[in-house]
């Protein structure tokens with residue numbers, strides 16, 4: 001993986017395991033900047049792989065064994081729950097010079113699995129998480145700009161060779177992403193708060209809406225507030241089931257904290273209503289959200 005100007009691309013042979021939104025976008029982003037040579041697609045759904053090929057995201061459909069034999073970089077973009085069997089297969093197939101990474105939304109579980117399953121070879125695997133996505137799925141949703149300007153967290157092991165880490169950072173930067181390094185535990189705690197619990201709450205709220213007797217009336221009147229609050233609830237149930245199960249302890253801790261915040265706001269509304277306290281809490285939330293909007297530089 002040299003990426004010489006006018007020479008070899010950063011990734012001469014790239015293998016994507018899972019060619020949907022996340023994997024397809026990674027291939028498309030590297031292709032856009034000429035940094036992926038040949039792209040192999042590996043997956044469990046033949047129809048989806050064929051669509052990825054027709055869309056030009058991958059050049060060829062391959063088995064995991066072919067990918068392991070040929071690829072310089074293997075990118076695992078499957079639901080977190082599907083990672084263990086893939087790592088088990090890779091353990092006996094992996095060439096010593098192949099770099100493997102993933103895009104899973106939780107990192108402690110994935111890092112632990114890599115250590116347990118890959119043994120000595122775990123140092124070739126760098127757990128990663130691009131903090132980008134959408135509620136859409138499948139190769140049609142792939143977008144070469146998905147990672148542009150977005151953060152990617154890598155959680156290398158203590159013995160990850162610097163040269164591999166550097167290589168992967170260059171690859172992500174070629175996709176337009178900004179890379180940070182942290183421990184898997186710190187990642188999982190923070191993501192429970194800013195990604196997993198929001199999804200859980202959006203799903204809980206949708207559950208409340210659809211269980212109401214007048215659900216149709218409510219949904220017919222829903223506007224942009226409803227749309228913005230619930231967009232993420234439309235994401236893949238399989239992907240989100242795996243995220244919640246994989247980061248269970250941190251999610252449950254954050255839900256306890258959410259309960260407290262909810263009680264704080266409720267208390268200002270219940271009983272002897274306290275309009276000033278309610279306004280202060282709403283104002284604090286509004287300022288925090290506006291400040292975040294200013295610094296996140298998201299569209």
Ligand SMILES: O=C(O)C(=O)C[C@]1(C(=O)O)C=C[C@@H](O)C=C1
Nearest residue numbers: 105130131132133134135195232
């Ligand atoms: O915007 C969405 O729909 C997402 O899926 C985005 C989001 C997030 O919470 O920011 C969700 C999970 C992924 O791990 C990364 C990104």
